[in-house]
Amino acid sequence: MNITDLTVHELKEKLEKKEITISEITKAYVDRIVDKEKDVKAFVTTLTDTALAQAQEIEEKVKKGEVTSEYAGIPIGIKDNLCTKGVKTTCSSKMLENFIAPYDATVVEKINSNGMINLGKLNMDEFAMGASTEYSAFKKTCNPWNLNKVPGGSSGGSAAAVAAGLVPWALGSDTGGSIRQPSSFCGVVGLKPTYGLVSRYGLVAFASSLDQIGPITKDVKDSAMLLNIIAGHDEKDTTSINIEKKDYVKALKNDVKGLKIGVPKEYFGEGINSEVKEALERAIEEYKSMGAIVEECSVPIADYALATYYIIACAEASSNLGRFDGIRYGYRTPNFENLKDIFVNSRTEGFGAEVKRRIILGTYVLSSGYYDAYYKKAQQVRTLVKKEFDKAFEKYDILITPTSPTVAFDIGVRSNNPLEMYLADICTVSVNIAGLPGISIPCGVDKTGMPIGMQIIGKHFDEETILNAAYTYEQKIKFREKYKPEFK
Amino acid sequence: MEVSPQEILHIAKLAKLKLKDEEIPEYIKNLQDILNFANVVNEAPIEGLDTAIGAIDNYNVFRKDEIKVFEDNEALLQNAPEQEDNMFKIPKVI
Numbered sequence: 001m002n003i004t005d006l007t008v009h010e011l012k013e014k015l016e017k018k019e020i021t022i023s024e025i026t027k028a029y030v031d032r033i034v035d036k037e038k039d040v041k042a043f044v045t046t047l048t049d050t051a052l053a054q055a056q057e058i059e060e061k062v063k064k065g066e067v068t069s070e071y072a073g074i075p076i077g078i079k080d081n082l083c084t085k086g087v088k089t090t091c092s093s094k095m096l097e098n099f100i101a102p103y104d105a106t107v108v109e110k111i112n113s114n115g116m117i118n119l120g121k122l123n124m125d126e127f128a129m130g131a132s133t134e135y136s137a138f139k140k141t142c143n144p145w146n147l148n149k150v151p152g153g154s155s156g157g158s159a160a161a162v163a164a165g166l167v168p169w170a171l172g173s174d175t176g177g178s179i180r181q182p183s184s185f186c187g188v189v190g191l192k193p194t195y196g197l198v199s200r201y202g203l204v205a206f207a208s209s210l211d212q213i214g215p216i217t218k219d220v221k222d223s224a225m226l227l228n229i230i231a232g233h234d235e236k237d238t239t240s241i242n243i244e245k246k247d248y249v250k251a252l253k254n255d256v257k258g259l260k261i262g263v264p265k266e267y268f269g270e271g272i273n274s275e276v277k278e279a280l281e282r283a284i285e286e287y288k289s290m291g292a293i294v295e296e297c298s299v300p301i302a303d304y305a306l307a308t309y310y311i312i313a314c315a316e317a318s319s320n321l322g323r324f325d326g327i328r329y330g331y332r333t334p335n336f337e338n339l340k341d342i343f344v345n346s347r348t349e350g351f352g353a354e355v356k357r358r359i360i361l362g363t364y365v366l367s368s369g370y371y372d373a374y375y376k377k378a379q380q381v382r383t384l385v386k387k388e389f390d391k392a393f394e395k396y397d398i399l400i401t402p403t404s405p406t407v408a409f410d411i412g413v414r415s416n417n418p419l420e421m422y423l424a425d426i427c428t429v430s431v432n433i434a435g436l437p438g439i440s441i442p443c444g445v446d447k448t449g450m451p452i453g454m455q456i457i458g459k460h461f462d463e464e465t466i467l468n469a470a471y472t473y474e475q476k477i478k479f480r481e482k483y484k485p486e487f488k
Numbered sequence: 489m490e491v492s493p494q495e496i497l498h499i500a501k502l503a504k505l506k507l508k509d510e511e512i513p514e515y516i517k518n519l520q521d522i523l524n525f526a527n528v529v530n531e532a533p534i535e536g537l538d539t540a541i542g543a544i545d546n547y548n549v550f551r552k553d554e555i556k557v558f559e560d561n562e563a564l565l566q567n568a569p570e571q572e573d574n575m576f577k578i579p580k581v582i
Contacts, residue, residue: 085563102563195543209542238549239542307526318503325504328576332569339581348506356505357518360496363503364519365526377529379539384532386540419521435543460544 022073105202123157152182177428184453199234318362
């Protein structure tokens with residue numbers, strides 16, 4: 001038995017049967033990181049030095065009954081835009097290279113209070129702006145399925161680490177696809193919850209009306225379990241919603257009979273790779289064979305959604321990133337004579353090119369003379385997007401689309417063409433604009449062996465239905481038994 | 489829509505960023521590419537639709553105006569590029 005091949009629910013089972021110990025689990029992951037991190041480069045900060053001691057401590061506490069969580073001693077990796085007290089939170093930016101958060105994000109607090117072990121902070125595109133993790137100021141993460149390819153982004157470190165078995169599961173964040181798209185590229189399961197289900201307190205803000213934290217896991221059951229841990233109202237985030245707590249694992253019924261599935265034809269047109277399309281068509285046939293009612297439908301917003309997304313996300317980013325001024329935290333330029341120099345030079349030297357491009361676009365669309373032409377229009381399109389989804393969900397329980405138009409691309413091919421990089425998000429952004437939940441699960445590989453992702457979109461706060469739909473399909477095709485990353 | 493060098497410098501100034509002369513053409517090109525692409529929002533059937541500021545219509549969440557003291561000053565100040573006597577330090581402004 002290889003511990004790092006197991007899912008968290010398998011680890012838990014073995015812990016309960018006393019077949020393995022908490023220390024053995026952490027030790028296995030620490031060894032795996034020592035062995036494979038040099039190939040994958042998923043971490044900005046590894047905590048392997050402290051993890052073993054922490055595991056022993058938790059083990060003692062469990063024995064004494066001081067920690068009772070069923071997740072005690074389960075390791076995890078955390079995207080480096082989630083604040084961790086006492087451990088650097090860099091957002092993969094020179095701006096925050098030495099930033100040590102004075103408090104924990106609410107999700108991190110939950111991880112800690114369950115006695116889980118943080119193995120480290122995971123690489124990402126700078127400030128979560130990107131689709132390949134190449135815009136990290138520190139390193140380029142490689143895709144474990146083919147080390148010459150990108151892991152996707154912006155949660156590329158999280159997805160690659162889970163795929164490579166460097167962590168059993170991880171937290172990511174998703175503003176326009178940043179959990180789902182890298183999960184698709186790395187052959188793992190990524191869930192973006194409904195906007196408001198998970199507290200964003202302590203998540204370094206990119207676009208506050210779109211950002212949401214979610215799990216990246218080996219399989220759907222783990223996804224449901226990690227969602228159980230992180231979901232819930234938090235008064236520190238006024239956009240978090242106070243709804244009854246659910247047990248998402250209970251939603252996994254392994255049955256989709258009678259489930260009404262809409263397949264929006266706009267997501268299968270030009271620009272979608274033919275092998276991706278074929279894999280999705282096969283998946284849709286599987287759903288039919290399992291008793292689901294599948295129909296082609298139309299959600300005619302795909303053309304506008306991407307443009308709308310970039311206008312809104314960059315506008316919000318230009319405002320959110322205004323806080324980086326070289327005064328209270330973050331990078332400060334050595335080149336200044338007065339306060340204004342500190343602001344301008346710290347920002348100019350501390351932010352990378354993509355972040356500056358987006359701040360400039362965001363400032364432009366909010367500036368006098370262009371506000372009505374771009375930002376206001378985009379906000380109206382946002383209403384349109386919501387309405388079109390509402391209409392589709394009157395008829396269907398879930399919608400199925402590809403997660404990304406292509407499989408993972410080669411490192412370097414898109415990093416100098418921002419617009420082409422933006423197109424990688426075309427299938428995922430509308431879900432954030434409407435605030436819906438979406439999950440990406442693997443549905444096959446292409447001829448070169450790279451994983452293909454299927455996106456399942458659900459109604460607001462109906463994570464249960466998309467998780468069950470994903471789970472039922474996963475049980476049928478058993479992707480993890482057939483395919484494994486080879487680190488070539 | 490054509491973005492002029494003057495315009496991009498004005499925008500950069502608003503964003504408190506400095507662009508080097510040699511960077512200007514590239515920033516203009518990138519901005520123009522994405523604006524050309526973003527113009528598609530003008531074709532959307534949005535006549536009469538309201539603007540939406542968020543995904544979920546959940547406005548005006550109030551809570552009691554109670555002071556909560558964050559006690560770990562040291563943790564806050566350890567990130568300051570420059571500090572003195574428990575305060576953030578900046579160059580003279582007057």
